Amino acid sequence: MVPAFERYRAIIPNFPLFCEALTLPPPTYVRVNTLRVGRDQFRQAMASRGHRVTPVAGLPEAFEWNGGSGPGSTLEYFRGWYQVQGLSSMLAARTLGAQAGERLLDLCAAPGGKATFLAQLTQNRALIVANDVSHRRIGILRSHADRLGITSIVVTRYQGQHFPMRIAFDRILVDPPCSAEGTYRTGARRPLTEDLDVSRRLHRLQAALVGHALKLLGPGGTLVYSTCTYAPEENEAVLHPIVESGQAELIPLHAPFPCAPGLETWNGERFHPSLKGAARLYPHLVNSWGFFIACLRKREPAPGDL
């Protein structure tokens, strides 16, 4: 048992199964790049090279990678036929509902799995700004985008909470720095939340990022907030003031695989009831990384606001 997770005993369904899942190595998933290759052609090509890939129900682009050499060391990977990416991360990008012709912002984009998926989902026909503050991680994002044949991404390097206000976006994805508890599986680093001050500090940054993102969003625009942590301080507690104040409403999320609803209470704190429409992804329910995903719609100005 990981001590930092003991505090989640009451909120994670089937907690013993959750703990057991943490002891198992996570499967590897890849996302076929349909800008380059069809799903069937991909499957056949990989099979002919001795790599068995199994489709994942509910996410048409997702395949589980079963055996053979590592997924990053094939000619097909080199040619941009697929990207290695967790199911939960794919779901976060899909949830944004991006459409061709729109202007999108991925505020904390590196290493680029979600931003490149957005480009794929819009057939390279939406203008996507992929922003990240880290020069090193932007290099990784650019390498992936080049390999995958992405021609619709503009890369910027602003601090997310200071991203210029000159441009309004139709949809924004905010996947901020987090304590990354969801990536804790066998062999992974220990959760940062062993020190609870970490979550509190991250909460302030996350609140600043999502608050600024709302200002960058056009009226009626969609914002997806996701993290790879279970910590309510970094999830529901970040979104509660936004929903409570009426700046945005939460759109219930219908995930294609089993997940738990967002929390309504935590440590005596009550959250806005609509937050149960968010999704908590646990590794014993969906065998990938732990995640939190919420979809918000920015409020349209009422006639009296003008």
Next chain:
Amino acid sequence: MHVSVSASQHREICEYWYERFGVPLEALHGYRFVIRGKTVWAITDLPGLDELLVGLKIEAAGLPFLRRRGHAWKPTTAALLLLHDAVAANVVDLPAGRLDAFLRGEVLSGPFAAERGYVAVRSDGGMLGCGLLGLAGLKSQLPRPWVEALIGGRGDRQEDP
């Protein structure tokens, strides 16, 4: 700063791809070419693009397409992979069993049915990327990190969770 190329530069870029690699003009439709330093980038030309190019400090705009080498253009591997089906001239198909040597950076002796200079290299029927064909033979111009991932068996660095 990334700046859109002039009409004459746009024409020059299209002519280069046609004359060197047989890429028809239609394959380049829909892209805006922007330039910063010695690199030309190709980005999908969509309404609102100018606002982004002017309004933001940009690190990269679309896909690196060509690089200036002295007075010559060098195609990027990313561009050759993007245009793979449209590339029809100065293509070198690696002989069977020579891929590993090419990836290791060895100079492969020919003959190869292509003009000297930058060429499109294919392996196993699929595009691989850029090579340089000189007097001594053919040498890889593929991005080093990509090759290291391929032959090192370690994937291309960090992935999303």
